[in-house]
Amino acid sequence: MSLRSSLLPAIAVLAAGGLLSICARAITADPPATTPPAPATSTLGATTITAPRPATRIVLIGGKKSHDAGEHDYPNGIPLIAALLKASPAFAGAEVRAQTGGWPSDPAVFDGASTVVLYFDGVQEKPEPLIAAERIARLEKLMAAGTGIVCLHQASTVPKDNTTIPLVSWLGAKRNGMVDRTTETVTLKPATTTHPITFGVGEFTYKDEFYPTLMFNDDASRITPILRAALPKEKPEDRVLAWSFERANGGRGFGFTGCHYITSFDEPSLRTMVLNAIAWTAKLPVPAEGIQPQGTVVPKSVVTRAADRVNAKQAWGELFWHTSAAMKNSAVMTTGTVIIKPGQGNPRHYHPNCDEILSVVSGRIEHTMNEVTVVLEAGDTVSIPRGALHNAKNIGEVDAVLTIAFDSAYREVIGY
Template identity: 30%
Template sequence: MKFTLLFCSALLVGFSSLHSADRKLVMIAGPVSHPPLMHEFRAGSMLLEKRLQGVPHLKTVLVTNGWPTKIVAGKRVDDNAVFEGADAIFIYADGGPNHLAVRPERLALLRGLMQRGVSLGCAHYAVEVTPERGGAEWKEWIGGHYENAFSCNPIWEAEFQTLPVHPLTRGVKPFKTKDEWYFNLRFREGKAGVKDILVAPPSDAVRDGPYVYPAGPYPHIQAAKGRAETMMWAVERPDGGRGFGFTGGHFHLNWQNDDQRRLILNALVWLAKLEVPAGGVDSAPVTDEEARQNLDEKKQSAPRSAPSPAKT
């Protein structure tokens, strides 16, 4: 009888452990960047993480101010312990040739994680790498990337009138926000395996520029007038990992848009390989007061192009 009770208890404990196993999502928010209410990577990530707290079996770890580091013998070195046991990584940070993830040793670390099926998502500037430093990896791991002078970055109001059937879009209604919506991304050959999530046609005036940098216009962008463009996409990799790219996220107050916010929350849950609820991730509205919490200290004033709170 005692043996039977112990055996049953062991089974129950084992079942409970399997059932309640957490998925670990590491969120990396980049250092201070841009004028106030733009590139508020820390504050934006904190808003998102707060709304992920109620997702069953999801454990989030938020790293702010860039790649995790520590001091060893008086020197600052990478502290990669945070990635142990990670199921997914989300990067919301500046990019380009100085992207925080494209140092050779960091790319090597990510390559090992990706080969084990860890997922990777990138938002806004973090989708930009160079062809020589991260380009091949970003196409493999998330499906594509922003490429300077090939892609463009105007500030415009994109209206997403239709959404595909996909876990990322559950509970999300068509919406529009004014943002620095990048487009004409450098995708995999033939866009193989890339699922479009947010698609909209820029107006002729948007294609004619100016872009944020370089100002443009670029003839190849103008030549594609009338064509719809992809601003968010998702991939499922052969190694079992998932990936997505989201080109919005420049203006902090756009996190007050209920549909844009739920879309990214859904994407983070999906990235961690958890089931996205039928109605999407439950996401409390972001009040004006909350939107202005945890902002980085910045000296410059926000330009007039910054939008008003984008509420639905």
């Protein structure tokens, strides 16, 4: 089963149209069916809905996009992991808080976390995500309380010879700077069959970037190898590429140096291992068969009738959503129609995980992107890159009708 056929709609904060919005402080809510709940606040159709506080809270922290397409794709990788979690009965009732685009500015995101999943560039992002003293203190407090930690790919890498980040004490291992790496097709084998993280995980072969050399905690009794492989290909040696760690206070950690490519999640055993690890570090039970992703976003061709569109009415107009992962009719795109009333405009906002294409069907608008304002009329199109602040204002005398399309089925919006 491929990545695109295995995604399921799930995320921390849903827009009123049923679409993803991860803000600085994201609260989980279940996705709406065909009609959105009554909005509490309204910006761009993004409504923050607070769900009752669950017993389990999973915090996902993703870094900034730093490599070519499909590589280190944390802005899409984090929503993907959130979707897999939300789809699985093993995480029923758990709250998933997903933060993309870098470390959250609001420390309250971590409050009550059962486990924290880190997926970012440990040293190539500047400044390094874990180098700040207040972030170390925040995580240290969580670790002291028994919170779990999961590090994927370069999140287990710390600056060379750093002595201030106690990752080995939290996670059981670290990579010391950019000591080595190898990109190759490797056969990974479970190192044990008795650990819950390996339940339902078989031997599998795929291409990824791995880090062969790790520095492990001195107390080997607390470390369990999860996956092993022989690499690098030039001089293969048996290496531990995934491991678990049990701290003295009962807190748990898991690390895996793969997941350089977002297509890594196409591997069924890898997906199961990651889900098992998140559950295990959160101290949730892992079934004997492992946690298998459930269902698909688009199992077959889907026709969405006009009556089935999600209508998110706004003070400034209307938003009609046509496709998205939440609507279960696309795994790769979000599309919609915007109607803006004369003299009205939507608030400034940006999308941290996707580009947008906006086309004017009818009417006349003033579109501002960052500090540049242009007038657009029927037939005009503007391409809006991820991260660019923008908004549209109707400067005509009749409704302005726009079509919008995003290159992610898990569109995120942060509004001002």
